[in-house]
Amino acid sequence: KQEVTQIPAALSVPEGENLVLNCSFTDSAIYNLQWFRQDPGKGLTSLLLIQSSQREQTSGRLNASLDKSSGRSTLYIAASQPGDSATYLCAVFTGGGNKLTFGTGTQLKVEL
Amino acid sequence: NAGVTQTPKFRILKIGQSMTLQCTQDMNHNYMYWYRQDPGMGLKLIYYSVGAGITDKGEVPNGYNVSRSTTEDFPLRLELAAPSQTSVYFCASSQKPGIYEQYFGPGTRLTVT
Numbered sequence: 001k002q003e004v005t006q007i008p009a010a011l012s013v014p015e016g017e018n019l020v021l022n023c024s025f026t027d028s029a030i031y032n033l034q035w036f037r038q039d040p041g042k043g044l045t046s047l048l049l050i051q052s053s054q055r056e057q058t059s060g061r062l063n064a065s066l067d068k069s070s071g072r073s074t075l076y077i078a079a080s081q082p083g084d085s086a087t088y089l090c091a092v093f094t095g096g097g098n099k100l101t102f103g104t105g106t107q108l109k110v111e112l
Numbered sequence: 113n114a115g116v117t118q119t120p121k122f123r124i125l126k127i128g129q130s131m132t133l134q135c136t137q138d139m140n141h142n143y144m145y146w147y148r149q150d151p152g153m154g155l156k157l158i159y160y161s162v163g164a165g166i167t168d169k170g171e172v173p174n175g176y177n178v179s180r181s182t183t184e185d186f187p188l189r190l191e192l193a194a195p196s197q198t199s200v201y202f203c204a205s206s207q208k209p210g211i212y213e214q215y216f217g218p219g220t221r222l223t224v225t
Contacts, residue, residue: 004154031210043202044155044216051211089154093209099145099170100214102154 002027002094006103013080014111021075021106023090028068034100035064035075036089044089048075080110114138116217118203124223125193133188133220135203143206144186145214146170146178148199155202161186193224 003026013019023033032051036044048057048064050073056065063076073090087107091100119134137144142163147155157170161180175197177189186205190197203217 034213036216041221043218044204046213046215049213091155091214095210099157099160100155100209102156104152104154 002030002092002101004090004092004101004103006088006090006106008106009104010107010109012109012111015080015082017080017110019077019080019108021077021088021090021108023073023075023103025071025073025092025101027094028071030068030092030094033064033066033073033090033092035062035073036091038087038089038105040086047088077108080108082110082112084108084110116203116205116215118201118217118220120220121218122221124225125190127193127195127224129193130189130191131193131222133190133201133203133222135186135188135217136184137186137203137205137215138184139205139207139215140183141205141207141215142183143209143214144180145204145206146176146186146188147202147204148172149202149219150199158188158201190222195224198222198224 005024034049035047050057050066061078066073087105089105091102116137145160146158149155156172159178161167201220204214206214
């Protein structure tokens with residue numbers, strides 16, 4: 001059974017700092033991995049999608065990497081801003097059960 | 113474009129009542145999903161559909177039912193509400209989940225008392 005873990009559960013950083021969020025998964029037989037952002041009381045916004053054949057994806061100040069063999073992904077946020085404060089979720093898609101398996105998220109706070 | 117829409121946004125139910133959570137997508141996606149999110153937990157899949165007329169159970173289907181009569185709509189039915197069904201419910205859709213992203217609706221916050 002696929003399990004997804006995100007460490008740390010919460011993170012507080014000063015504005016302008018570069019930071020890394022971690023995601024690990026137990027079964028490397030994935031199709032893709034998706035990073036989401038969730039603001040309090042809101043739905044999930046897709047940030048980046050990495051296919052299993054890819055090593056990384058970039059969107060603006062965000063860069064996500066994937067090491068499928070070791071079951072790990074990182075989300076790098078450059079020059080963090082208070083508007084980046086949110087919960088970040090990673091999820092892996094495996095064909096069995098046709099579903100995304102989610103981690104429990106990292107709650108990020110970027111302080112002025 | 114609206115994407116994935118859900119109604120209602122909030123609802124309070126008494127134990128034993130029934131209700132239907134509505135979900136509509138305008139992206140012509142074949143794949144649609146219902147998840148629930150409990151505090152401090154990851155999202156868990158309730159039911160999913162790979163096209164009109166085809167549905168299947170996810171991890172936590174007990175107490176719920178779904179139907180998919182059109183590509184656009186995927187309602188979730190709670191027949192006899194229980195306190196354990198207090199949660200936030202998200203609907204999602206995808207063109208092809210092994211290749212493309214899943215897009216999520218804004219959620220329905222349900223309380224059963």
